[in-house]
Amino acid sequence: MALADLEFRDAGQVLVACVSGEIDMANAPDLRSAVAHELSNQPLALVLDLTGVDYLDSAGIQVIYDLRERLRERGQRLALVVGGDSPIAETLRIVDLPSAVPVADSVDAAVRRVTD
Amino acid sequence: MAHHRGRRGPGRGQALLRATEPTAGPRAEQLLRAYRLSDPGLAELTLEPLLAELLDRVKLVLDADTVAILLLDETEGELVARAARGIEEEVEQGVRIPVGGGFAGRIAAERAPIFIADVDHADVLNPILRAKGIRSLLGVPLVTEGETIGVLHVGTLVPRQFTNEDAALLQMAASRAAPAIERARLFEALEREHRSAVALQRSLLPERLPTLVGVETAARYRPARDEVGGDWYDVIELPRGLVGVAIGDVAGHGVRAASLMGQLRTALRAYALEHNQPGETLRRLDRLIQTLEGRSMATVAYAVLDPTTGVMRYASAGHPPAVILPAEGEARLLESERFPPLGTLSYANYRDSQSRLEPGETILLYTDGLIERRTESISVGLERLRAAAGPAATPEELCQQVLDRVADERGEDDVAVVALRNLPIEPVLALRLPADPDAMAPVRQTLRRWLRAHDVGAADIAAITLACGEACANAIEHAYAPGPASIELEVRAEPGTIVVTVRDAGRWRASRGTNRGRGLSIMRAAMEEVQIRSSDRGTDVVMRRRLGS
Numbered sequence: 001m002a003l004a005d006l007e008f009r010d011a012g013q014v015l016v017a018c019v020s021g022e023i024d025m026a027n028a029p030d031l032r033s034a035v036a037h038e039l040s041n042q043p044l045a046l047v048l049d050l051t052g053v054d055y056l057d058s059a060g061i062q063v064i065y066d067l068r069e070r071l072r073e074r075g076q077r078l079a080l081v082v083g084g085d086s087p088i089a090e091t092l093r094i095v096d097l098p099s100a101v102p103v104a105d106s107v108d109a110a111v112r113r114v115t116d
Numbered sequence: 117m118a119h120h121r122g123r124r125g126p127g128r129g130q131a132l133l134r135a136t137e138p139t140a141g142p143r144a145e146q147l148l149r150a151y152r153l154s155d156p157g158l159a160e161l162t163l164e165p166l167l168a169e170l171l172d173r174v175k176l177v178l179d180a181d182t183v184a185i186l187l188l189d190e191t192e193g194e195l196v197a198r199a200a201r202g203i204e205e206e207v208e209q210g211v212r213i214p215v216g217g218g219f220a221g222r223i224a225a226e227r228a229p230i231f232i233a234d235v236d237h238a239d240v241l242n243p244i245l246r247a248k249g250i251r252s253l254l255g256v257p258l259v260t261e262g263e264t265i266g267v268l269h270v271g272t273l274v275p276r277q278f279t280n281e282d283a284a285l286l287q288m289a290a291s292r293a294a295p296a297i298e299r300a301r302l303f304e305a306l307e308r309e310h311r312s313a314v315a316l317q318r319s320l321l322p323e324r325l326p327t328l329v330g331v332e333t334a335a336r337y338r339p340a341r342d343e344v345g346g347d348w349y350d351v352i353e354l355p356r357g358l359v360g361v362a363i364g365d366v367a368g369h370g371v372r373a374a375s376l377m378g379q380l381r382t383a384l385r386a387y388a389l390e391h392n393q394p395g396e397t398l399r400r401l402d403r404l405i406q407t408l409e410g411r412s413m414a415t416v417a418y419a420v421l422d423p424t425t426g427v428m429r430y431a432s433a434g435h436p437p438a439v440i441l442p443a444e445g446e447a448r449l450l451e452s453e454r455f456p457p458l459g460t461l462s463y464a465n466y467r468d469s470q471s472r473l474e475p476g477e478t479i480l481l482y483t484d485g486l487i488e489r490r491t492e493s494i495s496v497g498l499e500r501l502r503a504a505a506g507p508a509a510t511p512e513e514l515c516q517q518v519l520d521r522v523a524d525e526r527g528e529d530d531v532a533v534v535a536l537r538n539l540p541i542e543p544v545l546a547l548r549l550p551a552d553p554d555a556m557a558p559v560r561q562t563l564r565r566w567l568r569a570h571d572v573g574a575a576d577i578a579a580i581t582l583a584c585g586e587a588c589a590n591a592i593e594h595a596y597a598p599g600p601a602s603i604e605l606e607v608r609a610e611p612g613t614i615v616v617t618v619r620d621a622g623r624w625r626a627s628r629g630t631n632r633g634r635g636l637s638i639m640r641a642a643m644e645e646v647q648i649r650s651s652d653r654g655t656d657v658v659m660r661r662r663l664g665s
Contacts, residue, residue, distance in 0.1 A: 001355060002355075021355070021356070022557060024556050024557065025553045025556065025593075026554050026557065055581070055585075057582060057635070058589070058634040058635040061634055087574075087578045090578070090579070091582060091638065095637060095638065
C-alpha cells in the first residue's frame with residue numbers, strides 16, 4: 001500500500017503538487033524525485049499542497065528544504081498549503097519552517113502568495 | 117448456489133468372475149467362455165481396469181498371443197492404440213491408424229469383422245504387427261448406440277484359421293464392452309473437466325491473506341463434491357490502515373460461475389481502493405454486473421474496518437448475515453439494512469450500516485453453502501452456525517471449527533468462510549521491528565491504535581507518534597550494517613504519562629547533517645523528557661510525555 005498519493009495540476013503559471021497520506025523516510029526520496037521530475041522551467045512557482053498529509057517527519061521536512069533550494073536556483077518560488085488544524089502544522093512550527101517557506105491554508109491563497 | 121446433477125462414478129459393485137476359474141466339460145467350457153466375455157460386472161469398472169480385464173479375458177478365452185484395443189479419436193479421424201497384451205509397444209508408441217486404412221482402419225470404416233489368415237500378404241499398415249511376427253489376425257468393431265468407438269483385435273504367432281465361433285465370441289465381447297468403455301470414457305472426461313474447473317476456481321482465490329496491523333485473518337474454501345461454484349473471499353489492505361473483508365457467491369456453477377467470480381473479486385478490489393464505503397463499492401459492482409454478458413447474479417457482503425477506532429462499515433447485497441463473536445460470550449448475527457443480490461434490480465441503492473468491532477471481537481463471513489440444507493429452513497442453519505461459532509483461540513481455528521461443525525459433510529454446495537479479528541490491545545506495547553524504513557508505517561499504525569485504546573487524545577497521539585518515528589528513524593539510519601538489524605520499541609502507560617523506549621544495538625549519533633539534527637529537535641519538542649543512554653551494547657532512547665500537555 002502506497003504511503004501517500006501524489007497528483008499534479010496547473011493553476012495558471014503555478015504547478016500545484018497535491019500530496020495526501022503520510023511522508024516518512026520510506027517514501028520521501030521518491031516524492032522529491034517525482035515532484036522535481038514534473039517541475040519544468042516554465043512555471044513561476046510550485047505550490048505544495050499538504051492538506052491531505054497527516055504525518056510528516058524530518059525526512060519530509062528535508063524534502064521541502066531540498067525543493068526550496070532547487071526552485072531558488074532557477075528563480076522559482078515555493079509555497080505550502082497546510083490547514084491550521086492539520087496534524088503536521090505543529091511539526092512545521094517545531095522546525096521553524098514557516099519562517100523559511102510561506103504557508104497558506106488554501107491552494108488559492110498559496111497561489112496568490114507566489115504570484116503577487 | 118450450485119445446482120447438482122447426480123454424478124457417480126462406476127464403483128466396484130459386484131465381484132468379477134476370475135479369468136482363471138476352473139472349468140469342467142466341453143459344454144460347460146463353452147458356456148463359461150461366453151460368460152467370461154459378457155460378464156455384466158465389467159460395466160462397473162473405470163476405464164483402465166475395464167480395458168485390462170477385457171484384454172486378459174479375450175486373450176485367455178480365444179487363446180490368442182496378442183490382443184489390442186484401439187479407440188477412435190473423433191477430432192483426428194484416427195484410431196489410437198489404447199491397451200494391448202503381447203504387443204504393448206502399440207500403446208507405448210501411441211500408434212495411430214487412419215480410419216479406412218490398414219487392418220484396424222478398415223474394420224472401423226466398414227464396421228464389420230475382418231479375418232486375415234496370413235498377415236504377410238494382407239494389407240497391414242502397422243509395422244509393429246509385422247515385426248512381432250503375427251501371422252493371423254481377427255478384429256471386430258466396437259460399436260455402441262450406432263457409433264463406432266474403436267476396434268478390438270486378436271492375433272496369433274502361428275497361422276490359425278479363426279472359426280465362426282471365435283468371431284462370434286469376439287463380437288460378443290466387443291458388444292458388451294463398447295457401452296462400458298464409452299461410459300467410462302465420458303466419466304473420465306467429466307472428471308478431467310471438474311478437476312480443471314476446481315484448479316481454475318482455486319487460482320482465482322487469494323493465495324495467501326495479507327498480514328495487516330491490528331487484525332488477524334483466516335479463510336477457508338471447500339469446493340462442492342461434484343461441481344465448481346462461484347464462491348470467493350478476500351481480505352483487502354486499504355489506504356490509511358483500513359482493512360476490507362469480502363465474501364461473495366455467484367449464482368450457478370461450473371467454469372462460467374468461477375470465471376465471473378474472478379471478475380467480481382478483482383472489480384471489488386479495484387472499487388474498494390477508491391473509497392471506504394462498502395455501500396458505494398457494492399453499487400459500482402452492481403452497475404458492472406449489469407453490463408456483463410448473460411444474466412448474472414451474485415450475493416456479496418463487504419465490511420471495512422478501521423482497526424484504530426473499531427468503526428466498521430458493512431453492506432450486504434442479498435448475502436446471509438455476518439456473525440459477530442465477542443471476546444467472551446455468545447455469538448450474534450450482525451444486523452444490517454437488506455438489499456437485493458447484485459444484478460437483480462436496476463438502480464438498487466446499496467448503503468452502509470455502521471457498527472463497531474471492538475478489540476477482541478471477530479467478524480465471520482460465509483457463503484450459504486455453510487448453513488443451507490435442502491430439508492430445512494435457513495433460520496435453522498443460521499442458529500446452528502450461531503451456536504457453533506463459540507469462542508475460538510484464533511480466526512484460523514474459528515474457520516476450521518465452523519466448517520467441521522456446521523457444514524453439511526455431503527458437500528453438495530461449495531463453502532467459503534473468512535474471519536477477521538480486531539486484535540485485543542496489550543497492556544504494554546512491545547514490538548521488535550526490522551531496521552527498515554518500510555517497517556515505520558505499520559509501527560505508527562500499531563502505536564496509534566494502542567494509544568487510542570488507552571484513551572490518549574488526538575494531539576498527544578500525534579506528538580508521541582512523531583517522536584517515536586524520529587527515534588526509530590535514527591536507529592534505522594545508524595543501523596550497524598551488514599546483516600539484518602532490529603529495533604525494540606516499548607510503550608507503557610503510567611498515570612497521566614506515556615513512556616516510550618526505543619532500543620537498538622547501534623551507537624547514537626545525534627546530528628549527522630541538519631536532517632537528523634532536526635529529528636532530535638522534533639523529539640525534544642514533542643516530548644517532555646528525552647533521555648539518550650548509549651553503552652557498548654547499544655542505545656536506549658527513553659521519552660515521556662504528560663498527557664493533555
